[in-house]
Amino acid sequence: MNVVTLGHSLDSGRIQSINRVFKSAMSEQLGDKQHNPLPQQAKLYQTWAEGEVGICVSGNVMIDRTALGEPGNVVLDKHSDLTKFRHWADSARANNSRLWMQLNHPGKQIPAVLSPEPVAPSAISLGRGLEKSFNTPRAMTEAEIEQTIADFATSAKLAKETGFAGIQIHGAHGYLVSQFxxxxxxxxxxxxxxxxxxxxxxxxxxxxxxxxxxxDDFPIGIKLNSADFMKDGFDETESMAVLKALDSGGIDLIEISGGTYESPSMMGANKKAPVKASTAKREAYFLDYAEQARQHLNCVLVVTGGFRSSKAMNQALASGATDMIGLARPLSLMPDLAKQAVANDNFVIDVNNPTTGFKGLDAAAMLSITWYEAQLRRIGRGREPKYNLSGWYAVFDTFTRLGKFAFAKRRG
Incomplete structure (x- = not known):
């Protein structure tokens, strides 16, 4: 039996990929005022395709333009300009790379500046101080729940019609699916x-x-929490039950992540639960959970979060715990990472910890997010990412782009 490595192609039912590199969703903030994708969005994904990423998943595309998670979100619904979505999809096909669209509804995780009364399963506010920046939601009616389900389906149908190669449901990180x-x-x-x-x-x-x-011929995946890492939250036992139900229903791919805005383990930022030595050695945050899931599931599994070296990526693949390696921030700094990591068994990349030198400003400007968004916009403009990009540049770039929304809290 051949040991699977990054360079191996994947042909599993409805899913094909030239290699085992999976670009996980990142917020690009590249929607125009009508929430259609800007031309920079197409250029960004063209660059990743040219860098030989097997499957690229878009940043979250919203299904309802009255429910935005962030000011620059893209929305795909009956009011969208489909020609711009076709251009985006057409631009991302180099090297047989495949572009999937991640669909999302934020539920209560809508910044207060964008919605005075968001909706959610129950009228329960976010905790841990976030209630100051995110308004208490109204509980959804059953009719609203049914309409939201229909909206997911409409957006998925439009994504297929405009040339996207697959759909990912965002079921992680405390958004609406995760809230349910x-x-x-x-x-x-x-x-x-x-x-x-x-x-x-x-x-x-x-x-x-x-x-x-x-x-039946179109691939559908989901990004799902292994756990919320919060008292009284979604835990690993329940998560495993959901995975099994989705797998039995025929879902094609599951990307394993974890955490919420209130406990952001997806960012490796849960300071109250330091990374275990074994996890640090293997790099991946959720590989232990994936090993358990692999015993019960037949669909394609992706583990995202923490990978920085081709050695750790190849070891994870060889273990059989995951079928693809999910990468996000490293690809914002090195768009051809897939090509380099496949070719070099000793490949290593590190991500930056940007700062202006003022912790309060860093937090207010959400620099741990906006610095990487600035890198994505550089790539979208046809420029190289800049590893030593000034934190001040990212603050200025965010302020120029978002104006009065620049310092409104968008994330936990």
Whole structure:
């Protein structure tokens, strides 16, 4: 039996990839005022395709233009300019790279400056100080739940029509799908809440509606938390049950992540739970969980978060715990990382810890996010990313682009 490495192609049911490199979603903030993709979006994904990324997943595309997670979000609905989406998809096909669209609804995770009253499974605010920047939501009616499910399906159908190669449901990081799954945030007493079977009803309904809309030949994936890492939150036992249900339903790919805005483990930033030595050695944050999941699932698995060397990536693939290696921030600094990592068994990249020198300003400007967004915009303008890019440049770039929204809290 051949040992799988980064350079091996993948041909599994509806999923094909030239290699095992999976570009995970990052917020690009490259939507225009009508929330269509800007030309820079197409250039950005063309660059990753030219760098031989096997599968690229877009930053979250919203299904409802009245529910934006961030000011520069792209929205795909019946009001969108589909020619701009076709151009985006057409631009990302170099080297047989495949562009998937990540679909999302933020639920309560809408900055207060964008929505006075967001909707969520239950009227429960975000905690840990975030209630100051995110308004308390209104509990969704059953009609709104059904409409949101239909909106996911509509956006998925349009994504297929405009040339995208697959769909990923964003079910992680505390957004709406994740909120329905969480006993902390979903305290409904109807069929959409209560026990774990009811709480997973929404995600299963979203998947089923998308499958009906795109047909049996189109790949569908999901990004799902291994756990929320919060007291009374979605835990690993429940997560595994959801994975099994989706796998049984025929989902093609599951990307494993973890955490929420309130406990952002997806950023490697849960300071109260330091990274274990074994995790640091293997680099991947969620590989242990993936090893457990692999025993029960038949679909393609992706582990994202922490990978920095081709050695660790190849070891993870060889273990069989994951079928693809999810990468995000490293690809914002090295768009041809896939090509280099496949060719060099000793490849290593590190990511930066940007700062202006003032911690308060860094936090206000969300520099740990906006610095990388600035790199994506550089690539979208046809420029090289800049590893030593000034933190002050990122602050200025964000302010110029977002104006009054620049220092409005967008993330936890």
């Amino acid at each position: 799954l969480s006993p902390r945030h979903n305290q409904r007493d109807d069929k959409w809440g209560g026990n774990s079977d009811n709480r997973m009803r929404f995600v299963l309904a979203v998947y089923s509606a998308i499958r009906a809309a795109v047909g």
